[in-house]
Amino acid sequence: MSLVAEIAALKAERKAIILAHNYTVGEVQDIADFTGDSLELSRKAAECHAPVIVFCGVRFMAETAKILSPEAIVLHPAPDAGCPMADMADPADVRAWRDAHPGALIVAYVNTTAATKTAVDICCTSGNAERVIASIPPDREIMFLPDANLGANISKKLGRKMHLWPGCCPTHNAIAPERIAAARAAHPGAVVIIHPECPPATVDAADEALSTGGMLKFARESKATSFIVATEEGILHRLRKENPDKEFYPLAPSPRCPNMKKLSLENIRDSLRDLSPQVELDAETIRLARAPIDRMLAL
Template sequence: MNLIEEIKQLKTERNAVILAHNYVRPELQEIADFTGDSLELSIKAKNVKAETIVFCGVRFMAETAKLLSPDSVVLLPNPDAGCPMADMAAADAVAAYRAAHPEAFLVAYVNTTADVKAHVDLCCTSGNAEKIISELPEGQEVLFLPDRNLGGNMNRKLDCKMDLWPGCCPTHDRVTPEMIAEARAAHPGAKVLVHPECTPEVVAAADQALSTGGILKFVRESSDKAFIIGTESGILHRLRKENPGKEFYPLQPEMICPDMKKITLENVRDCLKNMAPRIELSEEILREAVKPIEAMIARS
């Protein structure tokens, strides 16, 4: 029996659903039941009510799946797959900010740990951040965490003045306007699509700043035939698969998140075989951290 057949057999035995983020290795996307962005995947897993959820992504994503499906066993195939951005906002530091600013409203990007979500009022994604933030009361003191770039892009676009936590995604933060100029020169006429985790200067130089789901939708509906993609390179697999008549160029070949590439097919096989490593959250975190996610879903 080959590796993929073994995974399929174990998946059936464990009544499992396999989720793959748009950034993970192509071979993981190919075996997944669902491929998408982190919250989209967690909601799909909740709706199918699987006994076991295998999340091919990074830790905060698997934690979000556990928050939304507390009765399911949630497996993270490689426990070392973390998120540097999420780690830039520690729960004790967020709690200290909350204590020092009791009037502030805390909005957390979904790219945060469950421990941090337990201390905030509302979550958002890169896809719904504009809608969520635009509907906050005028004059409200707001802290946006942990991504200063996504928050800064929302401040600029919505003309608001949220305080910004000093965090970022290292992969997206490395992109510069000069890189965009070089890519345009190399591929004249190609539309430049970047992720809003890029700096405001990069977003201003691009044609569109969109979430991974937004990029997929934009390309699918666009009459353009060539695109420069300014986000983690894993999404190129799905873009090429779903749009065979179109050309895609990575903005930079090194737009790779090391953590997103840590999970392998062998990891998936082994976690299903051993039913570990599991995402375990305390009852308090399960109770408190799901509240800002549910509040977001209610407003979306």
């Protein structure tokens, strides 16, 4: 039996749903019931009511699925797939930061651990960050963590000052403006779509700053037929699959998140077969971490 057939049989037996992030490898995306960005996957985890969720993404995303569906068994087939940016904001340090800014509101990018989410006020994703920031009264001081690039890009776009935590995504932070210029020279006329985790100077060199979900919508609706894609290369799989008549070019070298690539058909099959490794969070962490996520989803 092929691996894909094995996964399908185990999935049916376990009554499981497979959720995959847009940055996972193509063959993982192809066997998922739903593929999306962090916001879309959070919503799906909250509403799916499946007894078993196989989460194909990095650890904080699997934790978010557990927080939103605590009664479900949440499997994370690659338990060593963490997010270096999420690990840059330790909850004790965040609490100390809050103490230094009494009265300020902490907005946390969803790329934070469950433990850190217990220390913040509201979450956001790259897909809704502007909406979340815009919903906060103008006279309220804002602290934004852990991605200083995303924070600076939103701050500039909305003209809203924020205190920024000094974190970043190593994969996106390494994308310098020169790489955008080189891609434009190689593909004249292509529209440059970029993820807002990139540094502000690089975002300024592109045409549209979008979450991966936003990129898919933009590519589908745009009259343009060629695009330079300045984000992790996994998104190219869906962009090409859903728009076979359009051209999508990665940057050179192509940005790659090593952690997202740890999800494989083999570890998904093993995880469904063994019902392991499961995401385990205590009830108090789930209760406290859920509040900022619920505030985000209610907007």
